[in-house]
Amino acid sequence: EIPFSTVAEADLGRGYASINRTDARRVVSVTADVDRSVITAEEVLSDLSRGYLNDLLKDHPRVALSLEGEQRQSGEYLVSLVFPFLIALFVIYALLAIPLHSYTQPLMIMSVIPFAYVGAIWGHQIMKQFDLVAGIAMMSILGMIAAAGVVVNSSLILTYTVNRLVSEGEALDDAVVNAAVTRCRPIILTSLTTFVGLMPLMFNTSVQAQFLVPMAVSLAFGVTFATVITLLVVPAIYRVFEDIGGLITGLRSPAVATESTL
Incomplete structure (x- = not known):
């Protein structure tokens, strides 16, 4: 030992x-x-x-x-949302394409969806300055997805008004301008009522509400920002799409004329 x-x-x-x-x-x-x-x-x-x-x-x-x-679990949950979100976008496209009888106008209407995400991110940055949110969370992503289905309403109203004015014989340029002017007030009021309705939840500091505040911020700011962009971008995109359609028609016309001559 x-x-x-x-x-x-x-x-x-x-x-x-x-x-x-x-x-x-x-x-x-x-x-x-x-x-x-x-x-x-x-x-x-x-x-x-x-x-x-x-x-x-x-x-x-x-x-x-x-x-x-x-x-x-949060990471797996977000990954699992990708496919349902793509399905939702396809369903939105189909629901817009059927009544409009167009393949391109639904894309024009849905072009404002990315701006809703920009508004949601900016909204988190603004609310973070007041210590109301800490940053983008999982519920923030769900709010962005919900905003995608809301922001298309304003674009749909604007596009439908342009189509109606054109069908009544109004020139396209005048129809685009008049549609933006006449539908400006109802579109903005719809966005503001949505924002005001979500304010009690966004500014709620109770512990029970902290889980839902990021989703409310994404939805409120996303819808508001996308609405402002809608009044500026959608008329411009509508005019661009018509120019592209006219260009394609012009390219096809000589080919048709040549075949008829032969």
């Missing part, structure tokens, strides 16, 4: 209560709760990935990192 001190040194400290392994690899789980009134989980992970975690993975190449729990 020999003294233990001659072969090793012992330090008193806290030991592991248990050692977890997955696929024979040692696993350490790190969990935390996020105060959504200050910051979102996505922002925390983004900051860690650019800083501490990036340095940790470089210094220890054998260490692997994976998101589990709620974050993994």
